[in-house]
Amino acid sequence: MVLGVTGGIAAYKAADLLRKLTESGLDVTVVPTREALRFVGAPTWEALSGKPVSTEVFENITDVPHVRIGQTADLVVVAPATANTMARAAHGMADDLLTNVLLTARCPVVFAPAMHTEMWEHAATQANVATLRERGALVIEPAEGRLTGKDTGKGRLPEPAEIAELCAEILARGRAELDLTGRHVVVSAGGTREYLDPVRFLGNRSSGLQGYALARAAAARGASVTLVAANVTLSDPAGVKVVRVESTSELRDAVLAESRAADAIVMAAAPADFRPTSFSDSKIKKAGDGSAPSIELEQNPDILATISHERSHPGQIVVGFAAETGDATGSVLELGRAKLARKGCDLLVVNDVSGGKVFGHADNEAVILSADGSSVDVPSGSKAVLSHVIWDQVTGLFSAQPTTDLQE
Ligand code: CTP
Numbered sequence: 001m002v003l004g005v006t007g008g009i010a011a012y013k014a015a016d017l018l019r020k021l022t023e024s025g026l027d028v029t030v031v032p033t034r035e036a037l038r039f040v041g042a043p044t045w046e047a048l049s050g051k052p053v054s055t056e057v058f059e060n061i062t063d064v065p066h067v068r069i070g071q072t073a074d075l076v077v078v079a080p081a082t083a084n085t086m087a088r089a090a091h092g093m094a095d096d097l098l099t100n101v102l103l104t105a106r107c108p109v110v111f112a113p114a115m116h117t118e119m120w121e122h123a124a125t126q127a128n129v130a131t132l133r134e135r136g137a138l139v140i141e142p143a144e145g146r147l148t149g150k151d152t153g154k155g156r157l158p159e160p161a162e163i164a165e166l167c168a169e170i171l172a173r174g175r176a177e178l179d180l181t182g183r184h185v186v187v188s189a190g191g192t193r194e195y196l197d198p199v200r201f202l203g204n205r206s207s208g209l210q211g212y213a214l215a216r217a218a219a220a221r222g223a224s225v226t227l228v229a230a231n232v233t234l235s236d237p238a239g240v241k242v243v244r245v246e247s248t249s250e251l252r253d254a255v256l257a258e259s260r261a262a263d264a265i266v267m268a269a270a271p272a273d274f275r276p277t278s279f280s281d282s283k284i285k286k287a288g289d290g291s292a293p294s295i296e297l298e299q300n301p302d303i304l305a306t307i308s309h310e311r312s313h314p315g316q317i318v319v320g321f322a323a324e325t326g327d328a329t330g331s332v333l334e335l336g337r338a339k340l341a342r343k344g345c346d347l348l349v350v351n352d353v354s355g356g357k358v359f360g361h362a363d364n365e366a367v368i369l370s371a372d373g374s375s376v377d378v379p380s381g382s383k384a385v386l387s388h389v390i391w392d393q394v395t396g397l398f399s400a401q402p403t404t405d406l407q408e
Contacts, residue, residue: 007035070104080114117153140239158238181222188269208232
């Protein structure tokens with residue numbers, strides 16, 4: 001693969017990205033711009049990639065590098081991508097080796113922009129980003145947070161480990177399938193906490209791994225993704241907007257607000273079904289007589305049922321998850337079918353969690369039930385693989401929808 005590095009301060013993070021890519025066994029050719037070398041010198045890129053680097057077209061001419069590097073790449077990632085390089089790429093310029101590579105590459109191309117918020121938001125940059133996306137490049141959204149100086153805002157390079165994860169996902173699929181481009185999706189993840197007092201809460205064992213894998217997969221397929229995360233300690237997936245919540249009512253408010261303009265919502269979170277009827281402002285103390293306090297609970301709102309029954313626009317797809325163990329009233333699948341009907345969602349991903357399976361594990365096994373009565377078995381595999389099968393089902397539902405005049 002090719003790692004294009006352009007002239008922004010985040011170039012120093014690209015050294016870490018390169019390290020992660022080569023450690024995972026990838027053969028990486030680094031193509032920096034002249035300005036990138038003002039931040040991090042050629043010896044760093046050469047030492048970490050094990051190959052010479054060049055910024056120029058007129059070097060090693062017999063090797064025709066300006067054509068060969070792009071033609072033979074399986075993936076090109078430009079990280080960080082400055083406003084200037086994206087502008088040059090959007091206009092098809094070829095004034096250095098990297099822009100030549102971008103013109104000759106026929107493999108998936110990913111841009112991870114990093115710049116000040118004002119530069120990112122400028123109409124010129126946004127138009128260039130739109131052009132690159134229209135032509136099939138994956139331009140991920142910058143992260144929010146601390147920028148070069150003391151200021152904060154949108155424009156940070158996502159964590160190198162997450163960019164490496166995105167590269168691995170695209171390479172594993174062997175293609176950049178950008179079938180969610182132009183779609184806005186909302187994914188919830190993690191387990192909510194219902195506080196009894198300032199230090200104690202009722203919670204559950206959800207790790208957030210499946211929701212994060214879903215968000216990552218949707219971003220890799222070109223979607224604009226909002227991840228509503230309840231008490232998850234995982235790092236933010238590259239290109240994904242993360243909204244953090246704690247309780248079920250906070251999760252509900254965030255999901256409802258984010259869902260208004262969403263084309264699809266996937267409720268992978270495990271919201272607590274019950275909350276204490278009262279919250280003690282001070283820590284609850286042990287009684288001197290050894291008696292234990294009783295906790296009175298009330299039911300939380302059912303977010304999945306609410307968004308399924310009150311869709312903000314026709315055609316919005318809602319996906320739920322069901323963690324079932326099966327019981328005397330029915331098997332795992334029977335309980336899943338009943339839940340799909342009760343909740344009113346389009347798809348229900350049913351996990352068998354008897355015996356502590358699934359929670360906190362990298363792998364998952366599921367059956368995806370559809371409201372039309374069909375089902376898809378997903379054999380045991382990574383949560384990334386299950387995520388892509390779920391998005392395959394969602395894109396299938398999108399394409400089954402009648403097109404409006406506007407879409408035509
Ligand atoms: N869910 C939700 N709001 C809740 C509880 C659950 O939106 N208050 C969603 C979960 O995110 C998941 C689905 O509903 O997508 C299934 O959750 P589950 O807890 O299995 O469903 P329950 O309705 O609580 O059914 P049960 O009585 O079997 O626990």
